Amino acid sequence: MSQAIKAETGRAARPLAGLIPDPGKIHRLSALLTLLLLIVGFSLASPAFLSVSNSLTVLLQTSVIGLLGIGMTMVIITGGIDLSVGSVLALSGVGTAMAVKAGVPVGPAMGLGVAIGAFCGAINGLVVTKARIPPFVATLGMMLMARGLALQLTGAAPISQLGEAFGRLGNGALFRVVEMQPNGFPKVIFPGVPYPAILLLIVAAGAACLLRYRQVGRHIYATGSNEEAARLSGVRVDRTKIYAYVMSGALAGLAGNVLMSRLVTAQPSEGVMYELDAIAAAVIGGASLSGGVGTVSGTMIGAFIIGILRNGLNMAGVSAFIQQIVIGAVVIAAVWIDQLRNRR
Secondary structure, three states: OHHHHHHHHHHHHHHHHHHOOOHHHHHHHHHHHHHHHHHHHHHHHOHHHHOHHHHHHHHHHHHHHHHHHHHHHHHHHOOOOOOOHHHHHHHHHHHHHHHHHOOOOHHHHHHHHHHHHHHHHHHHHHHHHOOOOOHHHHHHHHHHHHHHHHHHHHOOOOEOOOOOHHHHHHHOEEOOEEEEOOOOOEEEEEOOEEHHHHHHHHHHHHHHHHHHHOHHHHHHHHHHHOHHHHHHOOOOHHHHHHHHHHHHHHHHHHHHHHHHHHHOOEOOOOOOOHHHHHHHHHHHOOOOOOOOOOOHHHHHHHHHHHHHHHHHHHHOOOOHHHHHHHHHHHHHHHHHHHHHHHHO
């Protein structure tokens, strides 16, 4: 009898499930609509907003937020948080610059920077899973330690004169067209697609495939949805959490390389408050702070909303303080919508 009821319930539930809209998808669509409205509004306010040079500026500004946001999304899906990504970004960039100054080629030096970020993420994951310290406290401690170490290693002074090769990742572009003029000076015909934007696209595609098609991605979602049920189902919850934190740290290290390469100088004070931008990008894009919900595509939309909002407000002459107020209000609204979704 009970089996018949279960079977009948299953048959009834399946067609109904197709009629119920996916809240996560609705959230992403609303974020995408918001992004389009911002583009239209700022374009009407300033004709220069849609210019090629300004569009490339937005891409460059968003690339760092996007890289941090992808790693943050993985951590948030597991039900955690990573407040250390801004400081890890600075420490990784400083580590890369010090290696370059010591004579290490730029490629291996940047690999070292990513490894430093991954190591910091591994420490976060071990502290959260083995010491059972809440993620907020564990990553807050790492935020302070990584920032202090970056300042200590450099004496709070920037590391400069890193060479042209160091700045290629942050300032180079694909398909750049330059024409030499009769006077001997070069003229840029097409500035090309910035390397950071291409790197962001590659990382986003890889992370999206990992979360959607790989076993570890399914385990990340399962851990955030119901940790105890995931453990009983055979998911190695601790290992999955550590993996998410390692990815967040590694992407923070990669973002540090991109940012320091753009500046062609390693600044130990860079990355302050970047963790909040990363969290904002993930939450605006539909990631739930309760865990179990989030997508890379949504985070990319959220990152571009923040980047375009900052860029458009700058062009409108709005002060940086007002910008913080506006972005803070947007984050609160996104979290409120997430809470309404969870209640339903």
